[in-house]
Amino acid sequence: MNPIEELAALRHPLPEPGSVTPADCFIDACEQVAEQREEEASRLEAASEALRVDPLLLALEDLRAQKEAVDARIRWMLAYGREFFGNRPYGLEELARHAGYSFSGVRTAYGEKEVQGVAEQIGRAPNRPSRHNAAGGTKG
Structure with missing residues (x-):
């Protein structure tokens, strides 16, 4: 993973096994998180390039x-x-x-x-x- 993908992974953690109800939706939940990570990485990369700001700092500002x-x-x-x-x-x-x-x-x-x-x-x-x-x- 590159740093932007890692930041997206931290912003959108995978669910823990046993944390999804009903249990047979676990794979769907993981796929949804994977999509969120991709969208977050794309958004973060575009914003970082456009604003010329470190992506970690952008992610922190957004969370704040x-x-x-x-x-x-x-x-x-x-x-x-x-x-x-x-x-x-x-x-x-x-x-x-x-x-x-x-x-x-x-x-x-x-x-x-x-x-x-x-x-x-x-x-x-x-x-x-x-x-x-x-x-x-x-x-x-």
């Missing part, structure tokens, strides 16, 4: 952007759980446990920006005035 996007979605989910869900908000401890945050981390993870983003996406206002807005918020 994906991580930031996931982190933003987690903050939206926390805002939803605390500000929009049901008659009572989810508890800080429960959200923290499932999101991988500390108890106090949930409280400061989202702010008015995230509350507004959730409201726009679901088409309604929070169940109550945002505590973050009243308290000056830490984010947003």
